[in-house]
Amino acid sequence: MERLSVLKTYKLYIGGAFPRTESGRYYELKNGKGENIANVCLASRKDFRNAVVAARKASGGWSERSHFNRSQILYRIAEMMETRRAQFIEELISQGISKSKAEVEVDLSVDRLVYYAGWCDKYTQVLSSVNPVSSPHFNFSTVEPMGVISVISDVKNGLLDLVSVVAPIIAGGNTVVVLAAEQYPLSAITFAEVLNSSDVPGGVVNILTGKRSELLKHMASHMDVNAIAYSGTSGEERKLIEIESVENLKRSCYIDENWNDKGAQGLKFIEMFQEVKTTWHPIENIGGATSSY
Amino acid sequence: MAKKTEKEIKNIWTYDPAPESSDHIQLKDKYDLYIDGKWVKPESGKYYDTSNPASTKKIASIAYGNDKDVDKAVRAARKAYKNVWSKMEPSERAKYIFRIARIMQERARELAVIECMDSGKVIREARDVDVPLACNHFFYYAGWADKLEYAFPNQKVESIGVAGQIIPWNFPLLMAAWKIAPALAAGNTVVLKPAETTPLTALKLAEIIHEAGLPAGVVNVVTGFGDTGAAIVNHHDIDKIAFTGSTGVGKLIQRAVAGTNKRVTLELGGKSANIILDDAPLDQAVEGIVNGIFFNQGHVCCAGSRLFVQENVADRVIQMLKARMETLVVGDPLDKNTDIGAINSKEQLATINKYIEIGKKEGADMYQSHINLPKSGYYCAPTLFTNMSQSSVIVKEEIFGPVLTIQTFRTIDEVIQKANNTEYGLAAGVWTSNGARIFNLTTKLKAGVVWANTYNRFDPVSPFGGYKESGFGREGGLHGLKSYVKLS
Missing domain, CATH: 3.40.605.10 (Aldehyde Dehydrogenase; Chain A, domain 1)
Known part of the structure; x- marks a missing residue:
């Protein structure tokens, strides 16, 4: 007799745990033949709010971690993903993506994580400056993470779109709440399992599955979210997000990239979610001795 | 001889007018x-x-x-x-x-x-x-x-x-x-x-x-x-x-x-925190407070309008500050001795006075320096408020005038929380003679510009802007x- 396989229940990823949606709702994910392959959590606004609380709680610790440590953790995510390469490919195929495309997508995702792992302890050096003010002060500008970021994932790829946006944001010390592409929820949740086993503290990345049309407005308007990154949106959606973002002057970043392009990565995706801070301190100059000798 | 108060000294010693000439100014009608x-x-x-x-x-x-x-x-x-x-x-x-x-x-x-x-x-x-x-x-x-x-x-x-x-x-x-x-x-x-x-x-x-x-x-x-x-x-x-x-x-x-x-x-806008720790050079800190809130009549988006003083030096700092406020000259903007000029418009003066009334109504204690304001024009005496809470309107909202709110704190963690508890994030000030403490605070304060042991400094090479x-x-x-x- 053929062995009966054990199916996986796909749940949300919030605060380092895998809860079901509090709403108890689901949507059916169909494969190319119209067969149901999973009952996916249809996350509610309340799930989103819970995820923001988790992300805010994780924000202080993650942003203050040594950049070197963040670098190692991002690299660890890449390692964990590589070991699950076959699983990711199979899962992408089950969601209707061709084998060759799925392979490229997973490989690029891993490579992109390695790329951003390398940036963690370098971007502040590149983006900072010591400013030669005319008064006797030491003055420098450096960058700091914005805080909690809403991410509305692009809808072109199942895994790569999500990784390409999340990696630079967390490399820069932010925490995120991501809404996965509606038609590709499975790889997003499997990616959460990778994060969960990669020393990424709970709450740094939170992943929801559900309907864009339902959550978009709330992800843009939440008063404790510092920025929103969004992709794959229509003109009307863009306008809605921009208007809903105004009340707490949320930074709204529309990202339109072809992530399948190997070069679709770079410092700018980290910088987009950083604030510049300038610090001043007086320099004592009594007696007039100079540094000449 | 009994020591004279700043107020008495002010009445004995006054500045002669020192107006900047405006004869050379050519303006069209x-x-x-x-x-x-x-x-x-x-x-x-x-x-x-x-x-x-x-x-x-x-x-x-x-x-x-x-x-x-x-x-x-x-x-x-x-x-x-x-x-x-x-x-x-x-x-x-x-x-x-x-x-x-x-x-x-x-x-x-x-x-x-x-x-x-x-x-x-x-x-x-x-x-x-x-x-x-x-x-x-x-x-x-x-x-x-x-x-x-x-x-x-x-x-x-x-x-x-x-x-x-x-x-x-x-x-x-x-x-x-x-x-x-x-x-x-x-x-x-x-x-x-x-x-x-x-x-x-x-x-x-x-x-x-x-x-x-x-x-x-x-x-x-x-x-x-x-x-x-x-x-x-x-x-x-x-x-x-x-x-x-x-x-x-x-x-x-x-x-x-x-x-x-x-x-x-x-x-x-802003409602920037200016934080005085107990090991700060207090004379300099008081100058910094004055510069933070009274510079340009307080019409400064990054004004240090929320003062936080560590509890064990609070009485002393407030006393020093009041004494210093008594010496500020308010009056003719074109006089070279003037420290605080005119409020920019009638509307802005009304806004400031509205907030002063709100502060009084909320039960905060007000202190204003004892000066005779000019009879014509829009003027406001340097003002400070003590005994209020984080939720007071005058602590939360930008006043954009020479009005300072003062709160106290015990620990550094407490003041970081209080300072960051605002929807604004333009600037902050920190006063301490301990370098390690400076960087603890300056890295945790959510603000685009942080002045340590100084305040309201600007330079073309120095980026300015808020969180x-x-x-x-x-x-x-x-x-x-x-x-x-x-x-x-």
Whole structure:
């Protein structure tokens, strides 16, 4: 007799745990033949709010971690993903993506994580400056993470779109709440399992599955979210997000990239979610001795 | 002999008047709009009065620009952008901007005096802070014009197009410089709208720009009110909006441009924390508090309006502060001894007084220095409030006047939480003689500018701008260039 396989229940990823949606709702994910392959959590606004609380709680610790440590953790995510390469490919195929495309997508995702792992302890050096003010002060500008970021994932790829946006944001010390592409929820949740086993503290990345049309407005308007990154949106959606973002002057970043392009990565995706801070301190100059000798 | 109080000393020793001469100032009775290199009458034919807040007397008639005037200015700016400014050798562009800086320096005193007359700020500050910083801002950004590829390595740098710039009344000339200089250096052209109460130095700057021989249309100045600014924000052919002003108006602008591709930078309000630890050099800290809140009558977006003093030195600091407040000279802005000049407008004075009333009603204790305010003009005595809570209206909301709120704290963790518990994030101050403590605080305070053992310092090379609802984008320095370039 053929062995009966054990199916996986796909749940949300919030605060380092895998809860079901509090709403108890689901949507059916169909494969190319119209067969149901999973009952996916249809996350509610309340799930989103819970995820923001988790992300805010994780924000202080993650942003203050040594950049070197963040670098190692991002690299660890890449390692964990590589070991699950076959699983990711199979899962992408089950969601209707061709084998060759799925392979490229997973490989690029891993490579992109390695790329951003390398940036963690370098971007502040590149983006900072010591400013030669005319008064006797030491003055420098450096960058700091914005805080909690809403991410509305692009809808072109199942895994790569999500990784390409999340990696630079967390490399820069932010925490995120991501809404996965509606038609590709499975790889997003499997990616959460990778994060969960990669020393990424709970709450740094939170992943929801559900309907864009339902959550978009709330992800843009939440008063404790510092920025929103969004992709794959229509003109009307863009306008809605921009208007809903105004009340707490949320930074709204529309990202339109072809992530399948190997070069679709770079410092700018980290910088987009950083604030510049300038610090001043007086320099004592009594007696007039100079540094000449 | 019994020790005399500061109040008694003040009554014995008074300063003789030391007025800055304004005889050499040449102002026209009536100012038109500066569009396409010419002074043109407003389409509506309407003018309004700009007056001196220290005397409430009219200084000049100012054109009231409307949407037709803005359209004319944007067309001129677009034409100049396409045909001249974006095509010019960057090194030539630089030379024009250097020229502006030099002529401003030559006419510095004139600009300072006019600034005082129109805005109510004191001559000492206009002469030593506003005007030199404004000149230096042009001088600094001029040099960037032909070096942009060094500012953004590995990226293609292009200008954006036509920038619409709307500036406030608290640092009229300096804000014009902050806006125009980087825009021009990066190859953009400009339509500037000065604040309605302080248009004169921007119009003088237009004269200087004309004198410098800038091609027609590169800089256009359209004076007017809020609807004039709205016409700029809503104009379809503006590529970038730069605004400095209130958070409320900043949000209106953001809503108005939603769904368009206009780029926006906003430099908005603040309620900045100034934190005194028990090991701070207290004499210096008290000077820092005074400079933090009473500089420019408190009309400063980054004013240190929320003072936090560690509990064990609070009584002493407050006593020292009150004594220092008694020595502040409030009066004629053009007198070189004056520390605090006139409040910018009748409306702003009403706003400040409204907040003072709210503070009293909320049960906070008020202290004002004992001075006789001038009989005419808009003035407000230096004011502080103690015994209030984090949730008090005067602690939460920006007052934009010489009104300080004082709270105490015990631990550093406590003050970090309290300081960050605001929707604003423009600036912060920290006073301590312990270096390790400085960096603990400066790294955890959520603010775009942090002053340690100093306050309210500005420099063209130093990026300025806020976190959270204090806006986005930076002005000044290398980082300030980014707001005016397209990168790919």
